[in-house]
Amino acid sequence: MRKKASFTVEDINRFKTNLLQWAQQFDEVVWQDSNGHHGEYHSFDAILAVDGLTSMVTDYENAFEDLKTFQSSTKDWIFGYLSYDLKNDVERLSSSNYDGLEFPDLFFFQPKKIIFLKGNLVSFHYLNMVDEEIEEDFKDLNSSSTTYSQNRLPQTAVSIKHRIAKEDYYANVKTMLNHIHRGDIYEANFCQEFYAEGLEIDPVATYFGLNAISRAPFATFLKLNHHYLLSASPERYLKKQGTKVISQPIKGTAKRAYDVAEDSELAATLAADPKERAENIMIVDLVRNDLSKSALKGTVQVEELCKVYSFDQVHQMISTITSKVAPNKNPIDIIKETFPMGSMTGAPKVSAMKIIEALEATKRGLYSGSVGYISPEGDFDFNVVIRSILYNKNKSYASFSVGSAITAKASPEREYEECLLKAKAMQQVLEDVHNHREDQR
Template structure:
């Protein structure tokens, strides 16, 4: 059982910073912030879950069945993540690429403490075993006598390297194009890793800096012991609200301009670009097919096709596909039947994933997986882990990956430029933090 109390807070920005710093005392932390984006299907402004009373941490083998059992048994809120490599539990696949992070493949926990922010209203939702701590926690979070300070600076020099360099990237994209022209696949999302080893960073300060320059609708900070995710994701993977399931894949990217007229033209050109639209529509068809496995007959609908949304760093082309499911449909099965998300794989999905594993140099792990939560009623909301920095504190290893959709009309040079554009925010964050030390 849980107890809920709500309070009004005037300085929400300051409260959020205090809340995140306060959360660092716990080994399990999931924070989601919509950053004021009020597009369809946003349930809250921000939510924090901390301090596990129960948890599931596992590898890919039988992972979805284990999660199904855990979710059914808790009958409570659970928060956590699904790594991309759970594809190996869905299909007959494997991943033998290098992994510098070694995060668990699946992690969910039942939190003792959940805190929601909606406008200026802050709601505390605590398990009964700790519900007598609500007032004390609120007082600590709002007390001017207990400011929560954090160090913005990295603790060591930051040297970012690429796992695949430019000429090798061109060669691998050309190999991908050979597969496409031969008819093996129509499209595949090809990714490369940027990394820094022997690095000490402040994960919270890094997240706050990344969020400050991106203001993404699915921003996430996650901590599991010494594993950290700092994400400025603009993409929703899948959400379930009652009988309705919503997917909002992104395919199509353009840079922003500080000059208003030029910026508007860039957005208009993206909306009309035949290559970008073709990429998006291919993934929409894939998502429709995936959702049809769970959906009631005739309920899969494309509510929005190839609409351009503007974020601080880039313009993005987003489509919204919805479906209706029966009351007795297991929520974990809905996820398994659509995982991994089409925007991070390709079409046909299984063939694309096999070729991706052959050509990419790094095991994706949590990158292009998903972070989110389940409610006691079996609803859920899951993002796509892109535009994200991953950090393994015990190994002093930080990583961020980016990718683009390769289709028959792809140019290796332009795809490489798109990857650099997507990497810009993460690169800037890690370098800024170091430069400010000088």
């Protein structure tokens, strides 16, 4: 069904730049880049999927069953996203908050062209109908004369607004704390949107700017017609590798410092922080419960608890939970039984999602959803859509949301500061990139 051909590339960074710019001729694009982070469950350095032969775009109603049908009928690689609001298909919930982005709830496509990168090896997996284009595409992509230049766009002042005023944020966190003290929930992830209207950006330039700042292990560029996701996600939601399922939730954030000793102290402080550890452990318990729905009895394990990893912008506390599933377990069912991810909801999950919906001002949409792929064998890997800019080109509307976990010991002021820390990279890149000039890379 697919022709495969591999080539060695000398300048892999130039090839990556050319690859993403070349992809813009297509309406459907998913690019994922590990940025050199090679963890235990690393599969490849980067992957590009473009040009849908078949696709599905739908709202949340019966979405997972429709995806199951699509996946089983293609019997091929499929790439796409799951929006947070698919929660309404999993549970009896609703989404009625303001939606300035207007992304569909679910999107997957069967790409005609897939390109894998590992080290300096580039592998093309093209459907037979386009397999004669492999040599020509590689020649174009590997040409040293190919350069990327940003589009010249009108120079407009960027005005990033808060959807929730600081005072309202404080009041809503206090309301959430009342729910916690009353015993309705133990923890909930409370998010707020930052947005800009009437903004024209070059999505590729903006992605490159964000990726240069963060260099995250689950970085993603997604295009669906006029909808774009530019993501510097550090978090894996769920991976299936044979009969093994892996979840790696993040809970716990600390800033970085230029001074090595100070930076080490910040990481050590995060590792020992009782509030941050409590947040993380609550989500670990939630994920263990979610994985147990599809796991073979006795196979759910916590491989790593509250380990601090350092990224360019922040230190993060990450745990790794794994399980084993039956060989014939449907991959879509595994995803549905764990969705949405615990790190972006709370505990108990359904109660937390109801409270989140009541207190947040924006429909989350693709933010805190997931982007990834499912292989022909039923393996998959999906990230968590955080640290991301979402852009509706037709509406000239750009948005990024950030959140933090609210627990009994939370302080509204400290949570607000954590949100600003997480928002820093997205705000910086929008302010830096919105006035485009000719720029050769």
